[in-house]
Amino acid sequence: xxxxxxxxxxxxxxxxxxxxxxxxxxxxxxxxxxxxxxxxxxxxxxxxxxxxxxxxxxxxxxxxxxxxxxxxxxxxxxxxxxxxxxxxxxxxxxxxxxxxxxxxxxxxxxxxxxxxxxxxxxxxxxxxx
Numbered sequence: 001x002x003x004x005x006x007x008x009x010x011x012x013x014x015x016x017x018x019x020x021x022x023x024x025x026x027x028x029x030x031x032x033x034x035x036x037x038x039x040x041x042x043x044x045x046x047x048x049x050x051x052x053x054x055x056x057x058x059x060x061x062x063x064x065x066x067x068x069x070x071x072x073x074x075x076x077x078x079x080x081x082x083x084x085x086x087x088x089x090x091x092x093x094x095x096x097x098x099x100x101x102x103x104x105x106x107x108x109x110x111x112x113x114x115x116x117x118x119x120x121x122x123x124x125x126x127x128x129x
Contacts, residue, residue, distance in 0.1 A: 016077055018052035024068045024075065025050070028090065038067045038090065069093060 025035055036046035039060065048054040056064065065072045067090050073079040099107065 013077070014055055015052040017055060017075070018050050020075055020077060021064065022050050024064075024070050028068055030068075030090075035064075035067065039063050 025032070030038075032046055032050060033043050036043040039046065041060065045054075049056050061075060062072060065075045068075070069090060071079065099110070102110065
């Protein structure tokens with residue numbers, strides 16, 4: 001093992017990793033249960049990672065970084081995390097990244113659909129208040 005990996009595995013770094021993991025998850029506004037589901041791991045396993053009681057294997061760290069759209073380096077503390085994501089839902093963010101590839105006609109249809117969904121949500125909030 002490299003010295004960096006050995007030092008990362010120490011108890012203090014487990015807590016630092018847990019804090020970075022929780023912060024990244026909170027920035028995405030994802031529950032622990034939902035993130036565990038997206039990672040295909042048991043909720044209790046994920047909870048142990050976020051409490052600093054255990055560290056995930058490297059392949060799980062890579063999956064976590066992909067789902068939370070953060071670099072592995074930022075997740076393990078080798079670099080500072082970037083600003084909070086603009087789109088918190090990972091699936092929506094993945095689709096968002098593909099929107100420029102749509103034709104102008106499809107983009108216009110998407111504008112209409114998104115606008116109607118936002119207005120419906122606003123109306124629902126007004127009616128329930």
